[in-house]
Amino acid sequence: MDSIPKILVADDDERTRVALADILLTQEYDVVHARDGEESVRKAQAESPDVILLDIRMPRMDGFEVIRLLKADRFTKLIPIVVVTGEDDVELRVRALKLGADDFLTKPPHAAELTARVRSLVKVKAYNDYMRHYQATLEAEVRERTRELNEAHERLKSASLDTIHRLSRAAEYKDEDTAFHLHRISNYAVAIARRIGLDGATTDSLLYSIPMHDIGKIGVPDRILLKPGKLDPDEWMIMKRHTEFGAQILKDSESDFIEMGGVIAFTHHERWDGSGYPRALREEEIPVEGRVAALADVFDALTTKRPYKEPFPNEKALRIMREGRGSHFDPDMVDAFFDIEDEILEIKQRFRDDGEGMLRQLARDEP
């Protein structure tokens, strides 16, 4: 032990205290005195002694109460308590033991016995302190390692999300010149998903899965994908297959995001009334993520400039959305869409393709 062990001697009788202290001081212990129960508790908390020699019959608070309080306090419960009593009372000893007393000495103290008891309890206390410190160090180490692991996990997750996003952009690169298309439809979809009460995990996944909806366009030849005019029926057949290609590319992934991306790629052109493609699914046969993606994708197509059309004004786009209720779109979802119309229009404004909206957003986010 590095420092000098400190012994708290608690007794209302000064002669006993001094007698105990004299013996302890010859052994080079530090001695702290307490004259009653309350002072004993206060000094035990303030001085963190290594051993307490405790009288039972004391004014203001008796020794039993002192033991009870100190053993209930996590800062003092490991300090060994030696009850020093003049009485050879078994009941008293049993009661003190039950409360957590560690040892007994009979008054008047015998020097050799006292020093032997104190020395061994100081060792016990030192060992307990060491173990407590060791445990605290171990716990701190585990916390630190967990934090590092979580950080590494977050970095991996964000790298993988970044990859997903860039893959999605690569798929859109040729035919979509709308810079913020992916941001808009993800945010529309998340806002609608929240409104209809989808759980938090699904809503979060949507944010990262929706951008993959058209990834299958990679499999559509350029002569069809980039054809300026109308597609003939054969070309249209191939164009429609981007849903299947997307599902093929994304299927069997261990990542929930990619798995959901596959479902969305396969079903985002299905329609509520069964007139969609590729499988002409109806109503709730269409997975909910496919239904929400359909709504978000169509609204974005209506309100942005495309090679073949100017953006429709909001009123016209909203009217078309309303007309699609129950035919193209899930009616509950259309209702949710109009419930949060302001939020939808705010997302549209925030991710405007001229980039000004985004710049304003960035400026606003600056500290």
Ligand SMILES: [Fe+2]
């Ligand atoms: Fe599509």
